[in-house]
Ligand SMILES: Nc1ncnc2c1ncn2[C@@H]1O[C@H](COP(=O)(O)OP(=O)(O)O)[C@@H](O)[C@H]1O
């Protein structure tokens with residue numbers, strides 16, 4: 001049984017098919033990268049797996065630990081151990097970093113899919129892990145006063161606290177300085193050690209180093225699944241020079 | 255239990271700290287309907303309170319240069335289901351004086367209660383006045399709260415006024431404040447109101463930035479559901495050079511609630527600047543989905559977002 005399985009997923013927005021018969025598997029403790037050009041459908045895939053409003057698939061199913069979660073509301077998916085970090089995390093007026101982090105600490109004792117008991121962190125420890133000083137940050141608001149990079153790190157801290165079984169990270173490295181990227185890399189390694197499966201949407205070569213396997217999306221199609229090197233190579237050779245927005249043909253898929 | 259104890263109990267259940275009434279370093283005034291139940295003074299603060307035919311008249315004076323260390327506690331309330339409370343209050347903070355006031359207005363059982371407040375607030379030069387008023391109107395919606403204030407702020411002074419009604423019904427709330435701000439002074443008028451059922455909320459605040467370098471912020475945040483209605487008419491007029499002002503209104507509406515915001519900015523000096531921002535809409539979808547992705551139910555997530563708005 002896989003931790004997460006996306007089977008034949010098709011998503012429509014208006015007249016357009018944004019995802020076309022997408023298949024993808026994530027195992028516990030595995031980092032599975034999703035790469036592809038802008039507009040390929042990476043975020044849409046993330047939103048569909050998480051079950052956001054407006055992202056009900058037209059066809060296909062999503063399984064989490066063997067259970068069909070295709071029609072479950074977001075919080076039910078979260079309760080089963082699936083979560084998402086948005087590329088542009090929401091800002092909240094009047095809510096402090098501490099209050100925000102606390103909502104992720106309410107869960108009961110958790111075990112990863114491979115049976116490892118996940119250690120309980122405090123909000124302070126979680127902030128330290130994302131290189132934010134708790135004394136400075138706990139009482140700050142999760143609002144416009146935080147920079148994009150700070151906000152994204154708070155988001156990772158909340159996921160560390162939540163200790164999900166699987167997390168989808170939508171471009172965790174975008175808008176983050178190089179020092180912090182190193183931290184994010186370490187956190188992904190930590191997720192892995194804890195047996196948490198990571199679906200890692202990224203553009204960065206550094207992040208790809210953390211991946212065990214990769215899926216290349218283009219125009220809503222999976223055009224390649226394989227090792228990160230193979231997928232990156234395919235992307236460089238086939239996608240980068242691609243002059244048009246022409247959809248890849250079925251036979252081009254591997 | 256006597257009336258004083260009952261008031262203190264209602265005060266506590268609306269978030270007040272009843273120990274304050276026992277602390278001899280904390281000045282207080284407790285008024286139930288139109289009766290004074292308790293009053294206590296501290297050095298530097300004078301208070302003159304009388305029961306008149308119409309209601310209560312109170313004069314609060316912070317003497318020149320007096321820094322009142324601990325916040326003055328005011329508790330106004332009507333405990334029975336029906337009643338009228340009418341308060342005329344004049345506050346004078348003399349030059350160099352400084353005071354914080356924490357007021358609780360509690361009408362926990364109100365079915366037909368009216369609370370009328372007419373305030374005159376005069377803050378001198380180099381003085382500071384902070385006023386934080388929290389309301390609890392119970393769950394029947396039977397309260398009419400009509401606060402009026404005329405505020406005059408001297409030079410190099412600061413005034414911050416906060417009106418909060420974060421829980422329970424609002425009933426009818428009709429706020430009308432006028433403020434004049436002297437040179438290099440800062441005025442902030444903040445309101446946070448939660449409304450549901452058929453609550454009616456109206457806020458009108460007008461700030462006049464008269465002096466050079468004066469600053470003003472009018473900020474209203476309102477959350478509505480059911481058939482509640484809110485209208486916010488906030489206005490800043492800037493007359494002084496380097497005067498700076500901002501009018502801000504955020505409202506979250508759900509169900510069949512309506513909200514309206516009419517910010518007015520009126521600038522009469524080329525070196526002054528006033529901006530405004532108004533946002534009215536439902537609960538933000540990404541905020542909601544983010545909290546749900548951490549395991550909160552839709553209701554819990556909505557409550558957290560609304561309380562965040564009202565506490566922020
Ligand atoms: N709400 C929407 N309505 C219509 N089209 C959309 C919507 N959201 C995204 N799209 C389209 O879907 C495609 C995939 O978008 P997205 O998933 O954001 O790609 P990526 O994350 O890979 O950059 C794009 O062509 C985009 O224009």
Ligand SMILES: [Mg+2]
Pocket residue numbers: 042043044087
């Ligand atoms: Mg994207």
